[in-house]
Amino acid sequence: MAHYQNIGNVPHKRHTQHRTPQGGLYFEELMGQEGFSSDSSLLYHRDLPSAISDARSWDLGESLATTPNHPLLPRHLKLHDLFVDEAWRGVDAVTGRRLVLGNGDVRISYVMTDTSSPFYRNVIGDECVFVESGCARVETVFGAFDVANGDYLVIPRATTHRWLPIGQEPLRAYCIEANSHIAAPKRYLSKYGQLLEHAPYCERDLRLPQGPLLAEDAGARADRPTEVYIKHRGNGPSGIVGTIYTYPHHPLDVVGWDGCLYPYAFNVSDFEPITGRVHQPPPAHQVFEGYNFVICNFVPRKVDYHPLSIPVPYYHSNVDSDEIMFYVAGDYEARKGSGIGKGSVSVHPGGHAHGPQPGAYERSIGAEYFDELAVMVDTFRPLELGEAGRTVDDGKYAWSWIGGNNEQPLDGAG
Numbered sequence: 001m002a003h004y005q006n007i008g009n010v011p012h013k014r015h016t017q018h019r020t021p022q023g024g025l026y027f028e029e030l031m032g033q034e035g036f037s038s039d040s041s042l043l044y045h046r047d048l049p050s051a052i053s054d055a056r057s058w059d060l061g062e063s064l065a066t067t068p069n070h071p072l073l074p075r076h077l078k079l080h081d082l083f084v085d086e087a088w089r090g091v092d093a094v095t096g097r098r099l100v101l102g103n104g105d106v107r108i109s110y111v112m113t114d115t116s117s118p119f120y121r122n123v124i125g126d127e128c129v130f131v132e133s134g135c136a137r138v139e140t141v142f143g144a145f146d147v148a149n150g151d152y153l154v155i156p157r158a159t160t161h162r163w164l165p166i167g168q169e170p171l172r173a174y175c176i177e178a179n180s181h182i183a184a185p186k187r188y189l190s191k192y193g194q195l196l197e198h199a200p201y202c203e204r205d206l207r208l209p210q211g212p213l214l215a216e217d218a219g220a221r222a223d224r225p226t227e228v229y230i231k232h233r234g235n236g237p238s239g240i241v242g243t244i245y246t247y248p249h250h251p252l253d254v255v256g257w258d259g260c261l262y263p264y265a266f267n268v269s270d271f272e273p274i275t276g277r278v279h280q281p282p283p284a285h286q287v288f289e290g291y292n293f294v295i296c297n298f299v300p301r302k303v304d305y306h307p308l309s310i311p312v313p314y315y316h317s318n319v320d321s322d323e324i325m326f327y328v329a330g331d332y333e334a335r336k337g338s339g340i341g342k343g344s345v346s347v348h349p350g351g352h353a354h355g356p357q358p359g360a361y362e363r364s365i366g367a368e369y370f371d372e373l374a375v376m377v378d379t380f381r382p383l384e385l386g387e388a389g390r391t392v393d394d395g396k397y398a399w400s401w402i403g404g405n406n407e408q409p410l411d412g413a414g
């Protein structure tokens, strides 16, 4: 996010002596993308950021292995059938993620959790975690966030952080892990990176980390050895492996930072929908993008107002994409027949034309408003099913366009 921020205690001039109150030096770290040629931030540590005292394997086993969507089928994955019988107790938001879908560009996983995660750093790519429900405090080296229903938290690659669910309700999170960076769509940005007037959100809608955040602020001792779980490339079943570093000091030791690279939060309710007289295509709903995928959201909105409009979508073959919709909120109870409801994921693969279920096309005529909330990931390479996706596949969605037993639209995007 290329908007300069300056938080905490930083020196007047970069790359110069920055002294502690006792006269020692803080240790400057440049965290930058694309080989010192893109966005970066400078972080000032109390301890050496490179000091590790131990390293061991974080065994990810087969948890990230995938199975091809073959024979090619549209699918309905019922994420709320994961973590049943209170299986979420004792699960954390990092090691407890269960892979729903993935390919070489992006992985989508789901977790339900009530337990603090270890410190974690994904050095494969950026993460965009959508909070379906519950609340959490997320502590990062840049500062802390309080996140709740409808929040996206975009976390740059290699940001050390941890998730702390808070409150009585378990946290439900939909985790989009890129193998690249995640940012606002380029067409929303000026040539210098400001969000333009036609964008459905602006910088004012983005929440910054509350910081600086030091170990003592988080109720920990600064000199306490601390483990950090690193997810990185390797020779595992998915090309991804893990390592656990032990640092001789607590990782929350940044007294100040400045720059244009940092995590930020955005609540989906701050997304201003773009509507039209006739049906608007999914790119009108886009919120973020990464390499070979986009993230869109469908929010409550006034729908198409041409006197002859059909508010639900036309049938469509998005020939270059797999289309993954996560249904978060809204009135899905009336959507008879398809089985789609809150917590559902629909997989509409490239190669299969899809759209409203039988009857929905006609019934939508005259509708003025859709009360729905869904998060969509479109990928330009086929997605494969992860362990969680295989577990909660309803096995019958592919046939839901046959006959008259499906009477309501699935969603505004179809």
Ligand SMILES: [Fe+2]
Pocket: 316, 323, 348, 354, 413, 414
């Ligand atoms: Fe679609």
